[in-house]
Amino acid sequence: GFKDWGMVGEMRDAIHNVENEIKMIDSPKLEAHMLMLRRHEKDYLLRRDLSYKDKFNKEHFAFEQSLNSNSLTTKKRKQLLNLLESYKNTFFLLVEADKKIGISQNEGLTATVNNLSQDATTTVTNLNQLISTKTDQYINKTISLLGLFIIICTLTTIAIGVFIMQGIVGIMGGEPEEVALIAKNIAKGNLKMDIDSSKNYKGMMKSVVTMTERLTEIITGIYQNAEHLAKTSNQYSDSSKKISEGAYNQATSIDEIASVIEEISQNISQNTQNAKETDKLAENVISEINEVKIQTEKTLETGKLIDEKVQVIHTIANQTTILALNAAVEAARAGKNGQGFHVIAEEVKRLAQISKEAAKEINQHTANNTNQTKKMAQMVQNILAPIDKTSGYIKNITLSSEEMEAGTNQVNSSVNQLYNISQENAAASQEMAAGSSELGKQAHSLTEMVSYFKVNQKVSTNIKKKKKNKKKIKKVVKMWKKQNNPQLMRV
Helix, strand or coil, rough: CCCCCHHHHHHHHHHHHHHHHHHHHHHHHHHHHHHHHHHHHHHHHHCCCCHHHHHHHHHHHHHHHHHHCCCCCHHHHHHHHHHHHHHHHHHHHHHHHHHHHCCCCCCCCHHHHHHHHHHHHHHHHHHHHHHHHHHHHHEEEEEEHHHHHHHHHHHHHHHHHHHHHHHHHHHHHHHHHHHHHHHHHHHHCCCCCCCCCCCCCCCCHHHHHHHHHHHHHHHHHHHHHHHCCCCCCCCHHHHHHHHHHHHEEEEEEEEHHHHHHHHHHHHHHHHHHHHHHHHHHHHHHHHHHHHHHHHHHHHHHHHHHHHHHHHHHHHHHHEEEEHHHHHHHHHHHHHHCCCCCHHHHHHHHHHHHHHHHHHHHHHHHHHHHHHHHHHHHHHHHHHHHHHHHHHHHHHHHHHHHHHHHHEEEEEEHHHHHHHHHHHHHHHHHHHHHCCCEEEHHHHHHHHHHHHCCCCCCCCCCCCCCCCCHHHHHHHHHHHHHHHHHHHHHHH
């Protein structure tokens, strides 16, 4: 307590009672004893030295001896002795309280508070170090796992792409550019191509080469046999119709081949797009990892703030202890006139409020640390979604491969159909070789049509062109083109 309450208040009341009784007796000797007691009391309160307690006790004993030898009434002497004993007891209780609280920082409750404060500081420091270490370990482990997964996904995607390309090359039997070049030349009617017949072509390339050779043979045969076709009779008109139907079917098959090749091109384009999407997902994963790193740095900053606030609490505790000692000294010195003590008490109250606010801030920073940790967990969850999406793209690549295989089968079927049609055309050509001269007009029309194709062999025809049939031949050619597939007309 201070001033008029607590132990100090009780001691001051006992002192005032003794002093009032001594003034009424008017004894200089007793007043001298009282002054010495007050001196020893104040010396103790100022210095906190237990030797002054012993001096106080000796002076108290001398005071009692003086009272017993004084010519006072028994009642008055007993009253003074009781008041003096109350003064002594309250002073001794104050001394015992100081011992319990701690006369120095290394004793009593003060030492306990200091030790607990140091232990709390050490614990918080260790906790911050542990959080930092564990966070670094988790981040390193996460980065390693994600990096490994990205590498595996990338290698798997590359392997699938290589496998698909090898499959396409194997199906086509050569480079797609080479197959496309041959098809382009055929579409332009250019059969003057240098194809290495010594190579062992496979797949679609073999079929295209075979088709080119067969077309060259057919066109050459048509040129060579055009003169004979002009001498055939009307009985072979059915053979001419068969050739027309075969040409129509051949054009349809070529159109189917073009459609299948277009579908294969679209599938390849889709695979390329999926690869780009996979690359974007990898970039998003790297961005998320960088965000995790930033959040971890914020967690470390929060740990530092907690350490600083604990230091503030420690400093305030020390200042509070010093102010408490100063307040006690001021109270002992001032007596009733200790108005300045009120200012010290207010300062102590303010420091206590600062301690409370610092503790509140520590709780807030701890909550922020928890929220940031949760955010890191959510970010890891967000990383899993793009990974699942990458798996979906891989499945799409697999489906595209299956569609390519089906398209290849369709290409092979169309090529076989072209081969059969070519055989039928060859048979029809043989029939037309023995035909009548009435087919001369149709032979001339056929020569005009196949003149679009250019072959290496030098071919000449001896068909006589009659001026009166010239307009009629052009009309037949135009009607034939209209009857056939538009795709064939473009060819």
